[in-house]
Amino acid sequence: MDGARLTRRGVLAAGLAVGTASLLPGPERADRFVRTGAEGPPLTEGAPAPYIVNCPSWGARRPSSPVKIWDRRPIRILVHHTATPNVGDQSRGAGDRLARAIQNYHMNHNGWLDSGQHFTISRGGVVLEGRSLSLGVLNEGRRQVEGAHCTGQNVVAIGIENEGTYTGVDPTPALWNSLRATCAYICSRYGIAPTELYGHRDYKNTACPGDRLYRMLPRLRAEVGATLGRRVSRTEAEKASWPLLRLGDSGPDVTAAQYLLRDAGATTTEPTGRFDEGTADAVRTFQVAHRAEDVNGILGGESWPELARTVSRGPGRNGGDAWRAVDTLAEHRRVESVPDRVTAPTWQRLLGTGGTAVRPVTDPPGTARR
Template sequence: MVRGGVTRRSFLVGGLTLAGTGLVGGTIASGRAWAAAPAGPAIIDCAGWGARPNSAVVPIWNQRPVKILVHHTATPNVADLSRGSAESLARGIQKFHMDVRGWLDTGQHFTVSRGGFVLEGRHRSLEVLQAGQRQVEGAHCTGQNVVAVGIENEGTYLSVNPPGALWDSLRALCVLICSRYGIRPTEIYGHRDFKNTACPGDRLYGMLPRLRTEVARGLGRPLVEGEADKESWPLLRPGDRGPQVQAAQYLLRAAGMREVAPSGRYDRLTAAAVLRFQELTQAEDVGMIGGETWPVLARTVRRDAGGDAERAVEVLAAQRGTESVPDVVTPREWRRLLGTGGAPADTSTDPEGPPR
């Protein structure tokens, strides 16, 4: 798994976790108190849902995570909201991650079921969160596994919102994580912010500004206007059309994919070029342009450089109307032109070593 460039001195070796206790109602079953943050949810630990032992040492890093990544499981939106269903989901995820993907354990740190049950994902995640000083290395997003806590939310949220019970528990869990680790609520992201994926679904992703706002309120630190909207990259998929697609097509041509016609339609030739570009850049080849491919594709460009890259700028500038465009278009300026500017990421809490 990718370790995000973290220095060796910051790494502490964890151990094989073979057993544990269930967490019910905010206290561990053995009687040891859980000093929860405000509105901290009850969390069912690995033993509580019948997890298999992890197959290798769980890596633990001697640093705090600096962000939270929200995912959806892309599983059916089941009507069974019971604890039993939640535990069955956790076992199914672990089986897939270990037996199909070949990972040492569940990839995410925590899982929230549609019924609002919160479960520990990877072994030792709950223990380490309780201490609030270190980070269990996950396997939920390449490049983010050491610096971000991964939360899977049961269901598929491309066209529907998550149920209220799930939302309430996700918010409470984020409040707890932010409180324990000193993470700012503005540092809550979706999986697609860093990968070419639809995860956590269009609807749940669109609710992240609300989540940041509500988590900040739960921490007693209300956000100022506009702070909940973060810089991001748009997700483009086959069948999409418009200026964003046309700009991406010009950028693909500038990168050598000359077979692409800048029509503004994400057609078959565009999809093939995207796959080839992703193969060349060693990105996940899913045929979508998201948070992993945009930063490579939308490189810094001068407006007077000519060629297809400048044409991409012109397409987006025309859409934005009277807004001024600087002579040098940086990644942040690209996001503004693409309509996904928002507030910049906060880097003040980054630990020494891992890049963001």
């Protein structure tokens, strides 16, 4: 969730190969699956199971309809922040209250069947099961509970909510340590590479999980790798991404975005290099035209791949404003040689966010956010 605005995650102040889904009853079945780290040794070597508070223990409500479970393993983890106050209370009770508040908002306000995220970590480092059955299915290590934390990623990714707002401050040491341990355990159980950890903004037009926590993801990948006994190089830890642009930003990246918005027909205004209200309106126009989930004027991981189209050097539609965007970025970053055909990886390098390529796997068709 971004800023103080309550969004879809807001809280109070075809067979095994492609993945098929089954429906299991609500939390009365959860106790058959749940095992926390305090009850015995880890289920696999490499990453010990952290203590995770299961849904009944924090007072979860019954889901309003059966939880869907897919016969496939997730391939990545998405990190979120709740964008709530950075409270000082780090007790277990505070963690329980947080989990209940999230569930109430998701069910009462969003109309979802349960909490959207699979797991929640409080400021005090308390790890809690979010959506019912997530912990038991994780311990099993073969299937995936369908979440509601990020459209397009609810079956292929595990979603972890981190309590607080991490735009200008780092998470608490307790939260960070629990996040690392939880990610390592999830990677261990599902065979997910420690490099496959991403932020919500990598896939949506959102500031989540906050600028500071997002910049810590390379460190998280490296530390999770170390926990699993695998060295993650600096090159592996840095993942290709898209810059997050919003009101108040300025510079060559904004100029390039403005050229691309004009190339796409979202505006006729001459680029200024300042992300003002007119630019935000142009972004919203583009988002509406491309059926973005969040029409919010923020240019992030959902809209960039469509805006930064494949462009070839030359006149007219093959070049024009899109190539002016290329020239702007190449000049700023002193790139002497640019391919005659610019695709997404080159755009990301020109934007200064290049790194190891991201696997573009999304949810199976027909997967809904609920």
